[in-house]
Amino acid sequence: DAGVIQSPRHEVTEMGQEVTLRCKPISGHNSLFWYRQTMMRGLELLIYFNNNVPIDDSGMPEDRFSAKMPNASFSTLKIQPSEPRDSAVYFCASALDRGRKKQYFGPGTRLTVT
Amino acid sequence: QKEVEQDPGPLSVPEGAIVSLNCTYSNSAFQYFMWYRQYSRKGPELLMYTYSSGNKEDGRFTAQVDKSSKYISLFIRDSQPSDSATYLCAMSANTGNQFYFGTGTSLTVIP
Numbered sequence: 001d002a003g004v005i006q007s008p009r010h011e012v013t014e015m016g017q018e019v020t021l022r023c024k025p026i027s028g029h030n031s032l033f034w035y036r037q038t039m040m041r042g043l044e045l046l047i048y049f050n051n052n053v054p055i056d057d058s059g060m061p062e063d064r065f066s067a068k069m070p071n072a073s074f075s076t077l078k079i080q081p082s083e084p085r086d087s088a089v090y091f092c093a094s095a096l097d098r099g100r101k102k103q104y105f106g107p108g109t110r111l112t113v114t
Numbered sequence: 115q116k117e118v119e120q121d122p123g124p125l126s127v128p129e130g131a132i133v134s135l136n137c138t139y140s141n142s143a144f145q146y147f148m149w150y151r152q153y154s155r156k157g158p159e160l161l162m163y164t165y166s167s168g169n170k171e172d173g174r175f176t177a178q179v180d181k182s183s184k185y186i187s188l189f190i191r192d193s194q195p196s197d198s199a200t201y202l203c204a205m206s207a208n209t210g211n212q213f214y215f216g217t218g219t220s221l222t223v224i225p
Contacts, residue, residue, distance in 0.1 A: 004157075033213075042217040043158070043202065056212070091157055101146040101165075101206055103213065105157035 002026075004106035006092050012112045018080040021109045024073055025094030033093040033103060034067055034077050043091070049075065082113045117141055120203055120216025129225050133190040137203035137216045140184065144205040144214070147179050149188045152200045152218065161201075162188060193223045 005024040013019055025032050033048040047057040049069045057067070064083070069075040079086055089110050093103040120137045127133055135149075145166055150158035162177040164170045164186075170177045176189040186205075190197055203216040 043215040045212060093157075101148070102160055102163055104160065105150075107157045108155075110155075 004092055004094050004104055006090075006106040006109050008109060009107065010110045010112075012114065013082055014114055015083055016081045017113075018078065019082045019086075019111060019113075021077040021090050021092075021111070023075045023077070023092030023106060025075070025092070026104055027073070029094035029096050029104075030072065031095040031103075032069060032075050033095070034075070035091040035093065035105075037089045037091060037108070046077070079111075082111075084113045087111055087113050117214040118203060118205060118216045121219055122217055124220040124222065126222045126224060127193055129193060129195060129223055131193050131223070133188075133193050133197070133221060133223075135188040135190075135201050135203075135219050135221070137186050137205075138184055139186075139205055139214070141205070141207065141214070142181075142184070143207040143209075145208050146206040147177070147186050148204040148206075148213075149175075149177055150202040150204060150215075152202060154199075158202055193221075195223045195225050198222045 007022045031050050034046040035043050037043045046059045047067045048055055052069045067077045089108045091105050091108045093105045095103045118139045147164045149162040151161045152158045164177050164179050167179045167181045174191045178187045200218040200220045202218040204213045206213050
């Protein structure tokens, strides 16, 4: 199993630009989570999907952030427009709904907004 | 008060030492307790998973949950330099998918 796949691994962009992060969950998993990790705040849940449907997006910091899951094997997290305070590592994790207490993380995307 | 409290360390021990990592929590609804290991510039990796109270052992790792004290621990026996990483505790209730993570404890095992 390839595990959770995220792309790109690193992204450097200028303030005001649109950023799109991508995630492919583990095949067969039907829950998907987006997290943000910073030194100051640790791991924060941004949004999670169950069977491609957004269940809880209360962690999305602002309207500049949006996430989609058009099918069971792909999700995107978009930031538009990006700001320097969005700089962080963004992780995607997936889980089986019936065993959803075990989340498996991807390698993360390190985002730097200058 | 945060849902989960974890001492960030850093913690530095000699190879072969027994390491004790701890988290406290405030929500009595938590039933699922996890420990994740995160190497530098990598994603968190699920290390131990426990439901409700008690102990769970896996090789050199032992996870303990004391729900009466709202306290969980991870013990690493015969620590190795390859154990050097950040360890995050995580908890969840029966309902919902929300995980509550500690901020992580940075561990260095010195050869």
